[in-house]
Amino acid sequence: MSLFVQKYGGTSVGSIERIEGVADRVASFRAQGHDLVVVLSAMSGETNRLIGLAQQIQETPDPREMDVLVSTGEQVTIALLSMALKKRGIDARSYTGGQVRILTDNSHTKARIQAIDDANMRADLAAGRVVVVAGFQGVDEHGNITTLGRGGSDTTGVALAAALKADECQIYTDVDGVYTTDPRVVERARRLDKITFEEMLEMASLGSKVLQIRSVEFAGKYNVPLRVLSSFKEGQGTLITLDEENNTMEQPIVSGIAFNRDEAKVTVAGIPDTPGVAAKILAPVGAANIEVDVIVQNVSADNTTDLTFTVNKGDMKKAVGVLESVGKDLGAREIRSDDKVAKVSIVGVGMRSHAGVASRMFTALAADGINIQMITTSEIKISVIIEERFLELAVRTLHTAFGLDAEPTESHTKG
Amino acid sequence: MSLFVQKYGGTSVGSIERIEGVADRVASFRAQGHDLVVVLSAMSGETNRLIGLAQQIQETPDPREMDVLVSTGEQVTIALLSMALKKRGIDARSYTGGQVRILTDNSHTKARIQAIDDANMRADLAAGRVVVVAGFQGVDEHGNITTLGRGGSDTTGVALAAALKADECQIYTDVDGVYTTDPRVVERARRLDKITFEEMLEMASLGSKVLQIRSVEFAGKYNVPLRVLSSFKEGQGTLITLDEENNTMEQPIVSGIAFNRDEAKVTVAGIPDTPGVAAKILAPVGAANIEVDVIVQNVSADNTTDLTFTVNKGDMKKAVGVLESVGKDLGAREIRSDDKVAKVSIVGVGMRSHAGVASRMFTALAADGINIQMITTSEIKISVIIEERFLELAVRTLHTAFGLDAEPTESHTKG
Numbered sequence: 001m002s003l004f005v006q007k008y009g010g011t012s013v014g015s016i017e018r019i020e021g022v023a024d025r026v027a028s029f030r031a032q033g034h035d036l037v038v039v040l041s042a043m044s045g046e047t048n049r050l051i052g053l054a055q056q057i058q059e060t061p062d063p064r065e066m067d068v069l070v071s072t073g074e075q076v077t078i079a080l081l082s083m084a085l086k087k088r089g090i091d092a093r094s095y096t097g098g099q100v101r102i103l104t105d106n107s108h109t110k111a112r113i114q115a116i117d118d119a120n121m122r123a124d125l126a127a128g129r130v131v132v133v134a135g136f137q138g139v140d141e142h143g144n145i146t147t148l149g150r151g152g153s154d155t156t157g158v159a160l161a162a163a164l165k166a167d168e169c170q171i172y173t174d175v176d177g178v179y180t181t182d183p184r185v186v187e188r189a190r191r192l193d194k195i196t197f198e199e200m201l202e203m204a205s206l207g208s209k210v211l212q213i214r215s216v217e218f219a220g221k222y223n224v225p226l227r228v229l230s231s232f233k234e235g236q237g238t239l240i241t242l243d244e245e246n247n248t249m250e251q252p253i254v255s256g257i258a259f260n261r262d263e264a265k266v267t268v269a270g271i272p273d274t275p276g277v278a279a280k281i282l283a284p285v286g287a288a289n290i291e292v293d294v295i296v297q298n299v300s301a302d303n304t305t306d307l308t309f310t311v312n313k314g315d316m317k318k319a320v321g322v323l324e325s326v327g328k329d330l331g332a333r334e335i336r337s338d339d340k341v342a343k344v345s346i347v348g349v350g351m352r353s354h355a356g357v358a359s360r361m362f363t364a365l366a367a368d369g370i371n372i373q374m375i376t377t378s379e380i381k382i383s384v385i386i387e388e389r390f391l392e393l394a395v396r397t398l399h400t401a402f403g404l405d406a407e408p409t410e411s412h413t414k415g
Numbered sequence: 416m417s418l419f420v421q422k423y424g425g426t427s428v429g430s431i432e433r434i435e436g437v438a439d440r441v442a443s444f445r446a447q448g449h450d451l452v453v454v455l456s457a458m459s460g461e462t463n464r465l466i467g468l469a470q471q472i473q474e475t476p477d478p479r480e481m482d483v484l485v486s487t488g489e490q491v492t493i494a495l496l497s498m499a500l501k502k503r504g505i506d507a508r509s510y511t512g513g514q515v516r517i518l519t520d521n522s523h524t525k526a527r528i529q530a531i532d533d534a535n536m537r538a539d540l541a542a543g544r545v546v547v548v549a550g551f552q553g554v555d556e557h558g559n560i561t562t563l564g565r566g567g568s569d570t571t572g573v574a575l576a577a578a579l580k581a582d583e584c585q586i587y588t589d590v591d592g593v594y595t596t597d598p599r600v601v602e603r604a605r606r607l608d609k610i611t612f613e614e615m616l617e618m619a620s621l622g623s624k625v626l627q628i629r630s631v632e633f634a635g636k637y638n639v640p641l642r643v644l645s646s647f648k649e650g651q652g653t654l655i656t657l658d659e660e661n662n663t664m665e666q667p668i669v670s671g672i673a674f675n676r677d678e679a680k681v682t683v684a685g686i687p688d689t690p691g692v693a694a695k696i697l698a699p700v701g702a703a704n705i706e707v708d709v710i711v712q713n714v715s716a717d718n719t720t721d722l723t724f725t726v727n728k729g730d731m732k733k734a735v736g737v738l739e740s741v742g743k744d745l746g747a748r749e750i751r752s753d754d755k756v757a758k759v760s761i762v763g764v765g766m767r768s769h770a771g772v773a774s775r776m777f778t779a780l781a782a783d784g785i786n787i788q789m790i791t792t793s794e795i796k797i798s799v800i801i802e803e804r805f806l807e808l809a810v811r812t813l814h815t816a817f818g819l820d821a822e823p824t825e826s827h828t829k830g
Contacts, residue, residue, distance in 0.1 A: 020472070050491065053491070053495060054494070054495065056431040057435070057495060057498045058498060058499075061501075061502075064497075064508075064509075065498045065501070065509055068490060068493065068497075068511075069490075071490075072487035072490045072491055075483060075484070075486075075487045075490070076465070076468070076487055079469070079480040079481070079483035080469065080472060080480075080484065083469060083472045083476040083477050083480045083481075083484075086476075086480070087472060087476075094479075094480055096483075098513070099558055099560075
């Protein structure tokens with residue numbers, strides 16, 4: 001007898017047949033006696049259809065009206081699921097963001113949740129009803145409709161789970177959990193039973209697009225156990241929770257290998273090694289709306305230094321252009337760029353307490369003849385920039401080196 | 416400098432191009448200095464699409480959720496029009512029924528408006544904004560979304576005009592006004608510049624489906640001048656107002672000829688002429704959800720009488736079935752039915768003060784050899800049931816007899 005918040009994404013409610021499937025799943029949880037709050041996305045493709053209508057009018061339409069428009073997508077699915085539940089004899093009631101009331105700030109198209117009124121939901125749960133809530137949307141203090149931005153339904157799910165102190169927030173999606181790395185690259189990638197919020201944040205920001213990153217931050221902040229599961233096949237999925245210190249002994253050193261192909265490297269070489277020089281280089285890049293990922297500056301032998309950073313491949317030329325006059329002003333020797341690079345990272349809370357993780361990583365890469373161009377580290381992550389053509393090899397090598405490979409499906413006796 | 420409430424139907428906002436057209440029209444009214452509240456329907460076809468989705472789940476889905484679902488249709492168009500107005504530099508703000516707040520009872524899918532909060536709209540108008548309101552929808556006192564039933568956007572328009580004491584409620588549609596009769600039947604049918612609420616009610620209920628009948632009742636009750644115009648061509652349309660007594664002299668006796676092809680006649684013959692007999696016959700018909708239109712009972716020579724009524728053609732067999740045992744109980748001689756009939760009516764407030772209108776009508780029909788099977792009259796209407804094959808002939812004959820024919824487009828000198 002638990003209270004679960006279940007969030008189903010656009011693919012999971014992409015047709016009437018699939019909505020009926022969600023209703024069946026909800027019915028089976030109800031049959032087990034659980035209380036349920038269900039958060040839904042719009043049918044897959046619907047949000048893009050609505051944006052397409054708006055963009056026939058104007059490329060950047062009024063943001064307030066954009067929210068009025070796109071919030072209809074979830075309103076459709078909550079009504080349809082509630083109907084499907086009622087057909088099964090399950091009492092259910094739909095709520096728009098405004099009806100719940102999910103109060104947000106007034107930053108249309110990217111609003112942040114400020115408070116959730118749980119009174120109506122609690123009354124419905126107490127009356128034995130399934131509560132069906134539109135994800136991705138809220139209202140500001142004046143009753144204007146707001147939306148939380150792309151993927152915001154995950155955030156709605158976590159926020160409702162936090163407000164209701166739910167036992168678990170379950171995110172149903174089209175993958176069956178979080179993997180040690182991308183199974184398309186490493187055949188023996190394993191689904192993780194458990195991962196910490198911190199690890200998930202590093203994995204998500206590095207390209208494992210299973211969960212919206214804001215929802216993971218939110219879940220971590222309010223300690224909401226978060227589970228990623230498949231809408232389409234049975235299984236336990238992956239549970240994302242706090243790092244419980246006393247379990248560290250049993251934790252693997254590295255939980256997963258993340259990577260990002262979409263990196264390009266820009267080096268400003270031979271600049272004076274004086275305070276403020278990095279800011280002088282990066283400020284105009286940021287001002288040009290170019291996102292910078294890895295930044296590395298090394299100590300110098302003479303009075304000059306090199307600063308290297310990475311950007312999305314598509315932004316590289318723009319970044320170099322922006323830096324030309326800045327480089328001249330600083331007396332830089334040259335500006336070099338390279339878009340044939342990629343980033344590979346090992347992630348794991350276990351590395352905090354284990355020395356030698358970095359050297360094990362570098363040794364494994366060296367054994368395959370992979371040269372490391374840049375290195376950055378955080379408490380639970382080590383990232384390297386390498387030549388792009390070595391990416392798959394590096395991921396596979398590291399996956400094996402850190403003991404992440406799944407047992408072969410057909411087990412063999414070992415010598 | 417007037418305040419107009421303008422309502423645009425589904426065809427008028429059926430595509431982005433047409434929404435841009437509405438924005439142009441609104442812009443031209445703004446340029447003339449008028450204040451505007453615009454009420455919109457859903458894009459044509461959208462409400463049916465949404466109902467279709469629901470009916471894939473269940474034939475009669477939960478009515479509360481049905482309202483959540485279909486109300487998204489208008490929410491889409493109000494957002495799109497507001498964007499299109501902003502693109503033109505016109506400040507505009509959209510409102511759902513709940514945001515206005517249009518308070519209704521809780522009869523989902525056929526709710527009635529109880530009160531309208533005009534505070535937000537007045538503030539926006541005072542600030543020079545165009546207010547864009549979703550038609551067809553409201554909220555009950557608990558914040559549940561309700562809808563007013565098919566054609567309810569007209570009612571929203573009139574209700575807002577009444578609440579705001581607007582100078583005129585303008586209904587933009589795909590016809591350019593109310594005609595003396597259906598132009599497809601009578602080539603020389605004329606658009607009326609003016610018609611009274613009462614006449615319009617009789618015309619509408621008799622098949623001139625220009626306006627939703629509830630909105631005309633509402634407009635009459637609150638004395639809101641109502642104008643029907645075309646979204647697609649310029650013109651003054653038809654103004655629907657109170658009957659101003661002192662104008663009666665100048666009014667035509669008959670304003671229009673209405674007709675209804677979808678009538679079938681059922682006669683219960685030879686029943687005892689005692690009190691309560693009509694009720695005994697009509698009660699089971701009503702209980703079977705069959706709508707009865709004309710009812711005629713004649714005085715009898717002996718102790719028996721005949722009761723005749725009309726129903727929609729599709730309901731005739733059902734009505735006869737329902738009456739078989741009732742007829743037996745009452746000792747009726749026989750039950751006869753005929754679905755080859757039609758109804759023709761002349762409508763006009765002028766006939767109140769003119770004797771001889773009926774005889775002029777019957778004489779004109781007789782001159783064409785058209786036999787009258789039933790007659791009913793009201794203060795401003797005379798209806799006859801005739802053989803269906805004479806319908807067009809009867810309408811043309813009466814249109815001419817009451818002086819409604821338009822001048823030929825090419826004028827000839829008269830002798």
